Amino acid sequence: MIEIPQIFEIIKDSNTPPHIKNDYFERATAQLNRLGKLLDQLLSEAKEEMAYRWKPKKMQILVDSDESLFIYTDGSALYRIVTNLLSNAIKYSYENGKVMISAKEKGESVEISIEDHGIGIKEKELPRIFERFYRASNCSQTGAKGMGLGLALVKHLCEILNAKISIESKYTLGTSVTVLIPNSK
Numbered sequence: 067m068i069e070i071p072q073i074f075e076i077i078k079d080s081n082t083p084p085h086i087k088n089d090y091f092e093r094a095t096a097q098l099n100r101l102g103k104l105l106d107q108l109l110s111e112a113k114e115e116m117a118y119r120w121k122p123k124k125m126q127i128l129v130d131s132d133e134s135l136f137i138y139t140d141g142s143a144l145y146r147i148v149t150n151l152l153s154n155a156i157k158y159s160y161e162n163g164k165v166m167i168s169a170k171e172k173g174e175s176v177e178i179s180i181e182d183h184g185i186g187i188k189e190k191e192l193p194r195i196f197e198r199f200y201r202a203s204n205c206s207q208t209g210a211k212g213m214g215l216g217l218a219l220v221k222h223l224c225e226i227l228n229a230k231i232s233i234e235s236k237y238t239l240g241t242s243v244t245v246l247i248p249n250s251k
């Protein structure tokens with residue numbers, strides 16, 4: 067694999083044609099995205115970004131992950147997965163609700179779970195929730211707004227990362243989504 071310092075040399079070289087520069091610029095960006103990131107930091111940033119959603123509902127978001135756990139994957143894709151799942155956990159929770167984001171190492175992978183104690187999803191509707199534009203009947207009951215696109219995007223991003231996603235839910239009690247991400251350099 068061509069390393070970032072070499073890529074910068076090629077980009078800096080005035081003889082490199084612009085379209086080649088663009089190509090190398092994209093390669094450098096992709097490599098930087100894959101650099102190891104402190105998972106705890108990524109999860110805490112996602113929590114802070116969503117503060118405008120959970121603070122007005124007086125919710126508590128707990129992050130439980132090993133402070134030294136590094137993740138080697140596309141960080142921006144993972145960040146979008148986490149913010150989308152957190153968005154759902156907040157949206158489909160009651161006021162004063164609690165959400166737990168936890169991360170732990172599982173062999174060569176890292177497992178991230180987002181668990182809420184919100185309105186839950188009826189068992190017979192679970193198989194469809196990753197479909198584009200699908201919204202379960204719990205939305206009409208609560209008036210929660212959305213397009214039904216978040217989980218379709220999450221599923222797509224998981225495929226890109228080679229990650230496995232699973233969901234468990236008990237109607238009226240809460241939902242837990244788990245993502246298992248390969249963590250090899």
Ligand SMILES: Nc1ncnc2c1ncn2[C@@H]1O[C@H](COP(=O)(O)OP(=O)(O)OP(=O)(O)O)[C@@H](O)[C@H]1O
Nearest residue numbers: 154155158186195201202212213214215216217241
């Ligand atoms: N944590 C959750 N608790 C209860 N229901 C959920 C949860 N996450 C998803 N759902 C159900 O699955 C459906 C699909 O979720 P998805 O994130 O794709 O769409 P959305 O949240 O309705 O809209 P968008 O994400 O586009 O704003 C939701 O409409 C909701 O019925």
Ligand SMILES: [Mg+2]
Nearest residue numbers: 154212216217
């Ligand atoms: Mg959503």
